[in-house]
Amino acid sequence: MRRVLLDTNALLYLLSPSLGTLPEAARNAIEGAEYVFISGISLFEIGQKVRVGKLPIAESVVRALPETAAQSGIHVVAVSPSVLLEASLLQWAHRDPFDRIIAATAKEENAVLISSDVVLSRDADVLGLRGVIWG
Numbered sequence: 001m002r003r004v005l006l007d008t009n010a011l012l013y014l015l016s017p018s019l020g021t022l023p024e025a026a027r028n029a030i031e032g033a034e035y036v037f038i039s040g041i042s043l044f045e046i047g048q049k050v051r052v053g054k055l056p057i058a059e060s061v062v063r064a065l066p067e068t069a070a071q072s073g074i075h076v077v078a079v080s081p082s083v084l085l086e087a088s089l090l091q092w093a094h095r096d097p098f099d100r101i102i103a104a105t106a107k108e109e110n111a112v113l114i115s116s117d118v119v120l121s122r123d124a125d126v127l128g129l130r131g132v133i134w135g
Contacts, residue, residue, distance in 0.1 A: 004033035005106045006074065007115030008042040008098065012058065015068055019057060026114045029133045033112075037075040039083075039105040045098045083108050092127060094119055103127050 006014065013020045014030070022030070030036055043065055049055035050062045061068065066076060079101060087097070087104035094100065103120060106113040106129050113120060113132045121132040 002033050003035045003037070003109055003111035004029055005102070005109060005111040005113050006030075006036065006038045006042070007102055007113060007117060007120070008038075008045045009116050010114040011038050011042055011069070011074070012046070012055075014074075015065070015072065016058065016061070022114075023134055025133050029112060029114060035075065035111075036073060037077050037109070037111070038069065039102050040076055040079050041098055041101045041105075043076065077105065077109065079105070080108070090127060092123060094123070103129065106130070 010022060010026060013022045046055065046058060046065065047062055050059050069076060083101060083104045086108060087100040090100055090104065092100070092103070099117060099120060102113070102115075105111075107127060110130060112130050113124075114134065115121065115132055116134045120127075120129075121134065124132045
């Protein structure tokens with residue numbers, strides 16, 4: 001089964017094209033996947049950005065994100081204790097907790113990660129990820 005995990009930015013671009021567009025490689029990976037999902041931490045990250053004013057464009061849709069994702073065929077996986085532990089123990093200098101949890105989720109779920117984050121892409125091998133796709 002080909003599993004694809006969307007990073008928070010990929011989720012936003014997929015559901016709100018006014019924020020940006022997904023590159024063709026990312027769109028193709030999503031369309032060819034049998035299972036597309038996000039980590040529940042992405043919902044928290046979006047909510048935080050809306051709350052502090054860094055993502056005002058999403059303010060009107062943030063509460064409907066779980067339903068919107070489901071209607072688009074995107075599953076939300078809960079952040080498990082094993083993912084949290086893995087995220088905390090990753091031998092990775094990157095300190096962003098959202099990125100650490102998303103990377104650990106991709107690793108645990110054996111999923112390809114769709115992300116524009118160049119740090120995640122650069123460090124995919126070190127993190128033990130199947131791969132990172134963007135453009």
